[in-house]
Structures are given as structure tokens and as C-alpha cells.
Amino acid sequence: MSLELPSSRRDLIASRLLAGEPVSSTALASEFAVSEDAIRRDLRALAAAGACRRVYGGAVPLASGALPIAARLNDGLAQKRALAKAAISLIPRGSFVFLDNGSTNVMAAEVLPDDENLSVGTNSIEAAATLAARQDLPVLLVGGGVDPAIGGCVDGAAIEAVSRLNIDVCLLGACALSPQGGASAFDAGDTAFKRALVSRSRCTIVLVLNDKLGARAPHQIVDLTGIDHVVVPHDAPEHFVSEMEMAGANVLRADPQQEDRRSYGQ
Template sequence: MSIEIPSARRDAIAARLLAGEPVSSTALAREFSVSEDAIRRDLRALAAAGSCRRVYGGAVPILGGGLPMAARMIDGGAEKRALASAALALIPPGSFVFLDNGSTNVAAAEVLPEDTGLLVGTNSIAAAAALATRQDLPTVMVGGGIDPAIGGCTDGTAIEALSRLNIDVCLLGTCTLSVEDGAGAYDAADAAFKRALVARSRCTVVLVSNAKLGGRAPHRIVDMAGIDHVVVAQDCPEDLISTLVLAGTNVVRALPPQDN
């Protein structure tokens, strides 16, 4: 019989997930000679740490870039704020602007201007929390079941609520962006919500870091023809910008990020 302390067992499971292997609760319980409840506790802890995504019967790896919102919020704050600030020129006064799930759009919630008559909608819990602290922008929260990994609501209830809105400008969250494959997402439900969001919006803006450009995710949201503006980082490589421009995309370059 194999005797494993929980931390060692958890490390072994995490190593498999890191290698891209899905895991089964039943198989792991048999292998480590523990109960399935013990394995479920391990998987809950690993999911909370961003090492996997729980599914029925086990867990699957987080696909590259598909980190939970809590982890994404920590990384690249100055760059995200610079991207959000550059997008402000694309939002006319008096607009109904929708902030999709995405850590960069949380930064947008913090920098949206006062006294411009904006109405703000969002399905992002973090963006809604940021807007709630400002008290200067009326906000519409699109609800439904909360997905902790995504950081907001993307289920059928959220999509149905979205169908009743007439949105002027959406800041679309995306996991990847390329001329060949358009905007992509790692999660199917998230992608479905984003497609519905684009359909309800007059203007679609994507704020994208260098790491997301040229990537490819399993679920397509919209091709480049459906995106009106792309905001890129100040140090975005010129060849990537040229590719976007040649595809007919309006590209806005952010100013250098300012550390707080």
C-alpha cells in the first residue's frame, strides 16, 4: 500500500496537471489508496491555487493563459492601466459602455472618466466592485451563476440578461488575438457570452497585451472583421502592429505604463 502525506500526494497530482494531463478522482483514489473525498479536497485546493479547473469526475489543466481571475489581477497592473487609459478616447460621452470579464477591464473600471454621462454595464465581479467604490458612474450588473475561474457570470441567465441591452461600446475581454483566428477564449461558456456581447454592441474594442497577440485558443469569439479597435501596449512589436493594420484593424497604441 502506498502511504502519502497529503502535501506529497497533492504535489504529484499538480505535476501531472502541469504536464497537461487530465486527472480522474476515482483513478487517483485507487492509486494513492485514499478515499475519493480526500482526492476531491486535493483538487479543490489545486483549483483554488490556479493549477487546474474542476470538472465532473476529476480535473483538467488550465490551458496556457487561462489562469483564474485572482491570479490575472496580480500580474502587469501598470500595463493594464495604460491599455485602459488609451481606450478612453474610443468611448464617446453619454455612451452605454460594457466591461466584459477580464483583468484589463477591471483597470478600465478604475479609470473611466467622471461627468461624461456614461452608463456602465458589466458581468465581471471585480469590475463591479471597482465601480461600486467610485459612486460616480451608474452601473448595470449582468448576473447569473458566478464562475470563479472566469471572474464573473457567463451562463444562460447572463446571456439572456445581455439580450435585453443596447450597448454602444463593449470592451471585450479575450485570451488570444490573431489576424488568422480573431479573438479567442479558453472556456466555452465564456466564449459564448462574449459572442452574444459582440452581437449586442455597436462598437467592439479589444485591449490586448503583447503576450496574447498571435496566440490561438480553442473557442473563437469573433474574427478580426467584427472588431472595431484594438488597443496595444506601448512596446508592442512593429511587425505585429503592421499585421493588424494590413488586416484593416484600427490600432491604438497605449502610452508607456506608469508605476504607482
């Protein structure tokens, strides 16, 4: 019988998944000298924590863009802040701004100015909580069933609600962005909501980190012609920026100095 503690065993499995390795329940059970039921419990717990996706016979790592919102909120905070700060310059005074699901848009909820007569809508639970804590901007939360992995509402009720809005500026969340595929997402339901959101928005802005540039996801939200501005990090690859611009995109590089400014309101 194995003396390996479940938590220690689970950590070892998680480290392999984090390294991009798929795992087999049968092989792990043999390696750790435990039952396959015990391994399946480990994999259920890891999947619930956003470390993997369960498949028949084991589990596979998640693509970086498909990670649940809880696993992405604290990654790349400085770059996300710089992207959000850059996007502010594209938002006219008095706009109704909609923040789509996405960890970068949660940062946008934190840094939106309170002196530009903005009002804000969102379907993101984290963005709504951030805005509610500020108490200095009017907020409309689009409701429906909450998808915990996506971090907000994207079901039929949410689509119906957003279809009745007149949105000035949408900060659209995207899992992947490329000149050929436009903005794409991994989840079909999330994609349907995003398409409805774009259709109700006068201006669509995509804030995207370097790991999503040129990436692929199965569901296209909108092609480049439907995106008004793309905001990228200051060190985004030059060849990618050039390809985007040649395809007709308006690309804005974030200010690298903003990555070092932490205090609210700067």
C-alpha cells in the same frame, strides 16, 4: 510512511504544474509514499485554486489564458492600466460602456473617468465591485449564475439580459487574438455571451496583453472585421501589429508612461 506534510507536498506539485508539467496521481503517490486518495485530494485543492485542470489519472497545467480570474487579477497591473488608459481615448462622452469579464477590464473599471457622463454595464463581479466602491458612475450589473472561474455571469439569463441592451462601447474580453482567428475564448459558454455582447454593441474594443497576441483558443468570438479597435502594449511585436493592420484592424499602442502612473485619476 511519508513524513512529508500535505501543504509542503502540495506546494511541490503546484511548482511542477506551474512549470508546465502534467502530473500523474499514481506516480506522485509512489514518489511521496502516500495513497492515491491523498494525491487526489491535493489535486482537487490545486484545481479549486486555479493551478491546474484535473484529468483522468492526474492533472494538467492550465493554458495562461484559461486561468481563473482570481489567478490573473494581480498579474501585469502596470500594463493593464496602460491599456485601460489608452482605451479611454476611444470612448465618446455620454456613452453607455459595457465591461466584459476579464482582468484587464477590471482595471478599466478603476480608471474610467467620472467627468465624461458615462454609464457602465458589466457582467463581471470584480468590475462591478470596483465600480460600486467608486460611487461616482451609474452601474448596471447583468445577472445570472456566476461562473467562479470566469468571474461573472455568462449563462442564458445573462445572454437574455444583454440582448435587451443598446451598448455604445463594449470592452470585450478575449483569451486569444490573431489576424487569422480574430478574438477567441476557451470556454464555450463565455464565448456565447461574448458573441451576444458584440451583436448589441455599436463599437467593440479589445484590450490585449502580449501573451495573448497570436495565441490560439478553440472558440471564435468575432473575426477582425467585427472589432473596431485593438489596444496593445507599447512593446507589442511590430510584426504582429503590422499583420493586424494589414488584416484591417485599427491598432492603438498604449502609452508606456501610463505604466508608471499609479495614483487614481491620472
